[in-house]
Amino acid sequence: MAFIDEIKIYGEAGTGGNGVVRWRQEKFIPKGGPAGGDGGRGGDFYAQAVRDVHILSKYKAKKSFYAEKGENGGNKSLHGKSGNDFILELPIGSIVTNLDTEESWQLLEEGQKVLLLKGGYGGFGNEHFKSSTNTTPKEWRPGEEGEHGNFYIELELFADIGLVGLPNAGKSSLLNVVTNADAKVGDYAFTTLDPNLGDFYGYTIADIPGLIEGANIGKGLGVKFLRHIKRTKMIAHLVSFDNLSNGSTGM
Known part of the structure; x- marks a missing residue:
């Protein structure tokens, strides 16, 4: 296995789920009030230090990684489930640089976890827009996009x-x-x-x-x-x- 000590990857946090337009279903009352839930938040994108110094070779072929999107809102005011986070495992001693923002992080000990990209917030369902002057709102909001970026990862070995x-x-x-x-x-x-x-x-x-x-x-x-x-x-x-x-x- 070839030893790889530097790579470039693309990462993307999850987009938030959309809010929805739904109505309470009550007998003899059509459109009995707004009941559209909010979308779930998109998953965050993390890097975490592990002891495997050869793990960068796993990313030689696949170089784009994505956290999970949030679920859309549901009926009966149910909010969508948040998307799962994505954790990029990197060797202890890795230096991670966001090439778009020039932010940099160092992974110095096993288990250390750093947030690289934030997931987007979920959008609002129509229940969110109910008011005394608008009892049957049809407004809704889409989920926000998650952050994304290009990263350069460089390994400095931690050896005794x-x-x-x-x-x-x-x-x-x-x-x-x-x-x-x-x-x-x-x-x-x-x-x-x-x-x-x-x-x-x-x-x-x-x-x-x-x-x-x-x-x-x-x-x-x-x-x-x-x-x-x-x-x-x-x-x-x-x-x-x-x-x-x-x-x-x-x-």
């Missing part, structure tokens, strides 16, 4: 230990030995093109793609993966003995 070093220093080999990871190993530079993760007695270890001098200005694999070091609790710098024998310090 980050393995860094020159290309081919043995980071992936070490990760495979001490964890249950299955990182690709090869006798050539930049074998690791994506961060690999493994679990060591409850501690998360991240194998960061090889860094070289000038990575901060785009050399090698560039700055794309440097962000994964920012939130790492501990950095382990691996130095290959082969590099030392060739006169390199590995720094």
